[in-house]
Amino acid sequence: MPIISYLAHPQDGKKESLINEISQLSSCEVIPAENKDLLIVVTDTNNKEEDEQLKEKIEALDSLKLLAMVSGFDTPKNN
Amino acid sequence: MYTSLTNRRSFIKKMAAAAAMTAAATMFPGIVFAKEQEAGIPNGNLDWKKGPCRFCGVGCGILVGVENGKAVAVKGDPNSSVNKGLLCVKGYHQTMCIQAKDRLEHALVKKNGTYIKTPLNEALDLVASKMKETIEKHGKDSVAMYTSGQSTIPEGYVASKLMKGAIGTNNLDCNARLCMASAVAGFLTTFGADEPMGCYEDFDYADYYVTWGNNMAEMHPVLFSRMLEQKNKRGAKIIDFATRTSRSSAASDKSILFEPQTDLAVGNAICYEIIKNGWLNKSFVEKHCNLSKGLTNMGYGLEDNYSFTDKPEKINFEEYKAFLEDYTPEKVAKISRVSVKDIKYLASIFGDPNKKVMSLWCMGVNQHTRGTWMNNIIYNIHLLTGKISQPGNGPFSLTGQPSACGTAREVGTFTHKLPKGVVMNPEHRELAAKIWKVPVERIPAKPTYHTTEMFRAVDRGDIKFIWTQVVNPLVSLPRTSRFRPGMEKDSCFVVVSDVFPTPTTDVADVILPASWHIEKSGLYGNSERRTQHWDKMIEGPGETTPDAWMTIQVAKRMGYGDLFPYSEENHVEEIYNEYRQFHEGKKHGMAPLEVLKKESGVIWPYVDGKSTQWRFNAKFDPACSNGEDFHFYGKPDGKAVIWQRPYEPAAESPDNEYPFWLNTGRIIEHWHTGSMTRRIPVLHKAMPHSYVEFHPKDAKALGIRNGEKVKVSSRRGSCVLPASINERGLPTQGQVFVPFFDENMLINDVTLDAFCPISKEPDFKKCAVKIEKA
Ligand code: SF4
Numbered sequence: 001m002p003i004i005s006y007l008a009h010p011q012d013g014k015k016e017s018l019i020n021e022i023s024q025l026s027s028c029e030v031i032p033a034e035n036k037d038l039l040i041v042v043t044d045t046n047n048k049e050e051d052e053q054l055k056e057k058i059e060a061l062d063s064l065k066l067l068a069m070v071s072g073f074d075t076p077k078n079n
Numbered sequence: 080m081y082t083s084l085t086n087r088r089s090f091i092k093k094m095a096a097a098a099a100m101t102a103a104a105t106m107f108p109g110i111v112f113a114k115e116q117e118a119g120i121p122n123g124n125l126d127w128k129k130g131p132c133r134f135c136g137v138g139c140g141i142l143v144g145v146e147n148g149k150a151v152a153v154k155g156d157p158n159s160s161v162n163k164g165l166l167c168v169k170g171y172h173q174t175m176c177i178q179a180k181d182r183l184e185h186a187l188v189k190k191n192g193t194y195i196k197t198p199l200n201e202a203l204d205l206v207a208s209k210m211k212e213t214i215e216k217h218g219k220d221s222v223a224m225y226t227s228g229q230s231t232i233p234e235g236y237v238a239s240k241l242m243k244g245a246i247g248t249n250n251l252d253c254n255a256r257l258c259m260a261s262a263v264a265g266f267l268t269t270f271g272a273d274e275p276m277g278c279y280e281d282f283d284y285a286d287y288y289v290t291w292g293n294n295m296a297e298m299h300p301v302l303f304s305r306m307l308e309q310k311n312k313r314g315a316k317i318i319d320f321a322t323r324t325s326r327s328s329a330a331s332d333k334s335i336l337f338e339p340q341t342d343l344a345v346g347n348a349i350c351y352e353i354i355k356n357g358w359l360n361k362s363f364v365e366k367h368c369n370l371s372k373g374l375t376n377m378g379y380g381l382e383d384n385y386s387f388t389d390k391p392e393k394i395n396f397e398e399y400k401a402f403l404e405d406y407t408p409e410k411v412a413k414i415s416r417v418s419v420k421d422i423k424y425l426a427s428i429f430g431d432p433n434k435k436v437m438s439l440w441c442m443g444v445n446q447h448t449r450g451t452w453m454n455n456i457i458y459n460i461h462l463l464t465g466k467i468s469q470p471g472n473g474p475f476s477l478t479g480q481p482s483a484c485g486t487a488r489e490v491g492t493f494t495h496k497l498p499k500g501v502v503m504n505p506e507h508r509e510l511a512a513k514i515w516k517v518p519v520e521r522i523p524a525k526p527t528y529h530t531t532e533m534f535r536a537v538d539r540g541d542i543k544f545i546w547t548q549v550v551n552p553l554v555s556l557p558r559t560s561r562f563r564p565g566m567e568k569d570s571c572f573v574v575v576s577d578v579f580p581t582p583t584t585d586v587a588d589v590i591l592p593a594s595w596h597i598e599k600s601g602l603y604g605n606s607e608r609r610t611q612h613w614d615k616m617i618e619g620p621g622e623t624t625p626d627a628w629m630t631i632q633v634a635k636r637m638g639y640g641d642l643f644p645y646s647e648e649n650h651v652e653e654i655y656n657e658y659r660q661f662h663e664g665k666k667h668g669m670a671p672l673e674v675l676k677k678e679s680g681v682i683w684p685y686v687d688g689k690s691t692q693w694r695f696n697a698k699f700d701p702a703c704s705n706g707e708d709f710h711f712y713g714k715p716d717g718k719a720v721i722w723q724r725p726y727e728p729a730a731e732s733p734d735n736e737y738p739f740w741l742n743t744g745r746i747i748e749h750w751h752t753g754s755m756t757r758r759i760p761v762l763h764k765a766m767p768h769s770y771v772e773f774h775p776k777d778a779k780a781l782g783i784r785n786g787e788k789v790k791v792s793s794r795r796g797s798c799v800l801p802a803s804i805n806e807r808g809l810p811t812q813g814q815v816f817v818p819f820f821d822e823n824m825l826i827n828d829v830t831l832d833a834f835c836p837i838s839k840e841p842d843f844k845k846c847a848v849k850i851e852k853a
Contacts, residue, residue: 003088005095007103031096033103034111034165035304035311040099042092070099 001044002051006058007068008039014063015039021061027054041067097172097761104168104300104747111165111304129156129679130613131603132170133229133596134750136478137161137301138605139170140679143597143616150174150597150617159679161279161609167300169750172759177595179758181580184621187590194590199622202589203629206546207636209572209588213544214246223250223533223542227549228258228480228487231601232610233654234548234627235486237643239498241630244515245639249494249502249527250542254550255487256530256840257557258479261445263488264838265454265476268391269462269720272666272713273488276694277437277473278607278682282309284471285437287428289318291457292342292443292844294808296326297747299441299477303327318428320345321443322742322844323772323816324809335425336811339740339845341415343449344726346456347406349426353463354400358430360465364721367709368462370394372402372723379448379730379833383535387836394723402723414726416811429464435471436461441479442744446844451837452724459721468696468709478606480751485604489667490658494533495526498661502526514660515642529839531557531832538565546574548626549593553582554752554819557841560796560828576626581754582822592623599625600651602675608682612655612675627654665702666712729845730833733813737793737847739777740814743830744844746807749820757820769821770803771850774812778804781850788853791815793846796828799853815850819843 008030010018015037022030022041027050031040041058045051059067103110125144132139140159144152153174157164186202187194197205213222226238230253242251266273282288282305295303307330309315319331320342328334337345353359373389380387408422415422429436438461444453457474458467466472478484491498498514500507502524512519528536534556536542545566556562566573566586575587584590598619602612627650634643645653652672659669662683670681670690682690686701695711697703703710711719733739748766749756756762771791773783783789785804790797800817810816817826831846 001088003091003095005099007099029092029096031100031112033107035308036103036107036110038103038107038110040096040103040112042096042099044088044092070095070102 001046002048004043004051005070006041006043007070008041008058008064009066009068010037010039010063011065018061018063021063022058025054025057028058098764100171101168101748101761101765111167111301125152128614128616130597130616131481131605131611131680132166133173133755134169134481135299136480136483136606137299138481138603138607138609138611138680139166139301140611141166141170141173143174145616148617150177156679161605161607161680162301165301165304168747169756169762172761173755174597175760176755176758177598179579182620183577183579183584183590183592184623185592186622189588199592199624202591203632204636206574206589206591207633210544210546210633211637213572217543219246219248220250220527221542222246222248222544223528223546225530225533225545225547225550225552226251226253226492228253228255228478228483229549230486230492230626231482231599231603232485232490232658233601233651234625234630235490235492236498236654236658237627237630237634238548239490239492240515240642241634241639243497243502243522244511244517245634245637245642247521247523249523249525250533251492252494252528252530252533253487253492254530254552254555255480255483256493257555257843258442258445258840259483259488260493260529260838260840261447261450261454261835262476262478264451264835265458268451268722268837269455269458270695270711270713272694274484274608275473275475275606276468277475278692279305280692281437281471281473281475282306284435285309285315286434286471287316287318287436289320289425289428289436289438290327290331291438291440292321293439293441293477294321294325294327294744295439295477296330298479298745300747302477303330318425320425322811322814326807335417335421338414338416338811339742339814340729341411341726342444342453343456343724344406344411345415345417345422345425346453346460347403347726348408348411348422349429349460350456350463351403351406352408352423352426353430353460354403356426356430358432359463363465363709364463366707367711367718368721369716369718370396370399370721370723375725375727377836380531380836380839381730381833383539384532385836389837399721399723402725406726429460429466435469436466437471438474439477441477443844445840446842448730448833448835448842448845449724449727450835450840450842452722455722455724458719462719462721468693470693481605482603484606484608485602485610489604489662494529497522498658510661514657517642531834531839531841534562534565537571538562538568540568540570542571544572546576547583548576551577551581551583551752551754553586554822554825554827557827557830557843558795558832559825561832576629577754579754579758581752582825591629592621593629594619594623594625598623602651602655605680609680610669610675610683611680612672614676627651730842731831731846733847737849738813739848739850741791741793741829741846741848742810742814742816742844743819743826744816745820746818749818751820753820753822769800769818769824769826771800772803772806772808772810772816774810774814775804776812778802783850783852790851790853791817791826791829791848792851793829793831793848795831798824798826798829800824800826815848
């Protein structure tokens with residue numbers, strides 16, 4: 001049950017589209033910075049495989065410049 | 080941010096988000112995540128209660144979401160003009176410390192070396208009887224109280240009333256002495272009235288922000304984000320003038336580095352250039368300014384019982400001009416390591432009549448053995464150019480603590496202060512005696528111990544009882560290597576009120592369990608003269624009690640009940656209404672409590688239902704009465720003073736044996752001595768311990784690698800920390816920087832207890848150290 005947070009840097013001028021695109025992915029929450037071109041993305045998936053697939057999906061977005069992981073937690077299933 | 084989380088999974092998600100926010104904040108100065116506040120706020124009927132942030136002097140408005148008696152969320156108050164809904168990382172997470180496992184929930188009394196849980200009433204009986212007995216045996220100047228710029232207005236007020244009005248001693252000082260005393264002395268010597276003339280709206284109009292030794296991106300993050308917003312929107316420029324490259328430097332338009340202590344010389348060189356280039360606002364200076372000089376070679380207060388009184392002497396403009404001849408850019412460049420070009424550039428910013436300039440400063444200028452002079456010199460620059468008391472144009476002394484202005488300075492919890500004015504002034508004593516209903520003779524006319532001297536007196540055995548509130552001196556004082564053994568001595572009975580255990584509670588004879596911020600009602604006053612009220616939001620655990628109420632309880636037990644007729648439920652309101660009488664009038668009128676309850680803070684002077692945003696400017700300030708555009712009414716003749724203040728070296732400079740400057744300070748994640756923020760998991764995780772920053776060339780010459788343990792030693796003590804090279808900040812060559820938040824790495828064992836002779840504020844920014852591998 002991995003929970004991972006990332007800093008997502010959008011391509012120039014693509015902050016809004018990156019917010020929209022990531023918001024549409026399931027198991028993802030987006031918290032955009034008010035005054036900088038930067039988003040926080042928190043993913044919450046069922047297992048490592050799902051987590052990796054989701055990360056690949058995010059990394060494939062055209063509006064994304066860079067995805068940097070900040071913290072990762074693996075929690076037991078029932079919590 | 081979220082304190083009462085039943086669902087571990089959602090808690091972890093929030094931790095993950097918070098960790099990312101903290102990381103972002105350290106990478107991008109001034110970054111703000113407003114929407115984050117709404118994300119993950121628990122569903123249900125949250126009751127949002129307004130108040131000021133617990134931490135810094137910016138004084139952001141917060142809304143605390145309360146559910147079933149628990150604080151479950153914090154967000155920025157969109158109605159607060161200070162932060163317009165934004166908060167920094169400390170602000171978001173503040174309530175997370177309340178439920179720390181080691182919270183002090185009950186009184187503890189030390190018996191035979193062991194702390195025994197004791198009913199609060201019994202502990203207060205003991206405190207009162209000890210205080211009384213000490214006074215009877217050794218006189219009233221044998222007892223002392225040491226409070227805080229984080230005390231609420233009512234807490235500061237009752238401490239002052241107990242010490243000065245009831246007992247009749249001026250043995251009261253506070254930790255604002257360590258951060259704002261030079262600012263106060265600067266205001267009083269130049270204007271005769273404390274606190275900034277402008278307000279935060281200045282940010283919206285200024286073309287330039289010149290920051291003097293001030294890392295605002297980490298210390299005043301929400302204000303820094305306002306500056307960045309104006310930089311992006313209007314092209315306003317940030318000029319960072321400092322001794323260390325910081326997060327603020329990285330985000331500024333220009334970073335200018337100077338050799339420690341030489342800001343005095345550079346400031347004078349700016350004045351020299353202003354006059355030389357004809358940028359002087361002659362009519363403003365002629366109409367609104369006097370010129371004076373004071374004593375020089377004052378010393379540094381290093382010896383016990385040091386005393387100094389300045390002797391101001393009027394001078395004429397030609398004399399001042401002649402004095403400035405020693406400060407040509409060419410001469411100053413040699414000592415300051417600032418290029419002639421940069422000095423001229425700085426001067427030209429102030430000299431351009433079409434540009435609005437704000438100067439901003441905090442600890443770099445104040446924690447300085449010539450801190451009062453440095454404040455004076457910044458005012459000189461603004462007075463010579465007439466750039467003062469107008470929207471976007473003015474010197475803005477920022478404050479560090481959330482109520483250094485509201486409590487320490489306005490209520491006056493310094494040894495020389497009264498709620499209005501100073502103990503030395505008979506009229507001020509008379510007013511205090513009248514409002515307090517005590518004989519005027521009871522209030523002594525002479526100040527006693529300022530902070531450093533107070534703890535020296537404890538060490539000497541002259542003070543035999545001390546009560547500290549909302550403060551952690553054994554981490555924050557300079558030269559704790561002397562003061563810790565001093566406080567451990569049996570000669571002094573030590574009472575410490577606090578929320579968490581600290582190195583100061585470790586030496587206490589009695590520990591009193593204090594309520595935290597939102598567990599009590601209160602008022603704070605921020606950097607822009609804004610008074611903010613909050614109502615108690617949640618119950619505190621165990622027998623935790625507001626400090627004001629504990630002071631009142633002790634006063635009653637000592638036989639002063641008639642002076643403290645307040646009720647437990649309403650004491651905040653009753654005390655504020657009594658206190659307000661001190662400031663009645665157009666120059667300092669405070670808003671009525673009903674108004675403060677409704678608004679997200681109100682700026683004083685509050686006159687005829689309106690805040691005064693720019694003091695001393697007749698357009699905005701109804702207290703101006705000289706018929707001119709400006710009126711510096713703090714001085715009897717209505718004129719501000721341009722002070723002739725020279726450059727003098729620091730109390731201790733690097734030499735062969737101790738070849739590095741030591742500079743100490745703060746970082747964004749931690750609030751002062753870390754007693755709260757180190758109990759907030761996400762902040763603690765982001766910065767778990769202190770470190771010593773090196774310039775990479777120095778590190779290379781010493782053979783020190785990043786993360787390696789090194790010993791920083793001075794003539795007073797030593798501290799072992801990991802090295803930090805090319806990480807958060809970059810000190811100039813020959814200088815090291817250490818944050819002071821970590822009680823396990825006590826850098827103040829190393830610092831020097833030299834202070835500004837006028838303000839008595841210690842200099843935490845300059846002493847000489849040597850570096851060895853540990
Ligand atoms: S800037 Fe200061 S007042 Fe504002 S949220 Fe941060 S710590 Fe609190």
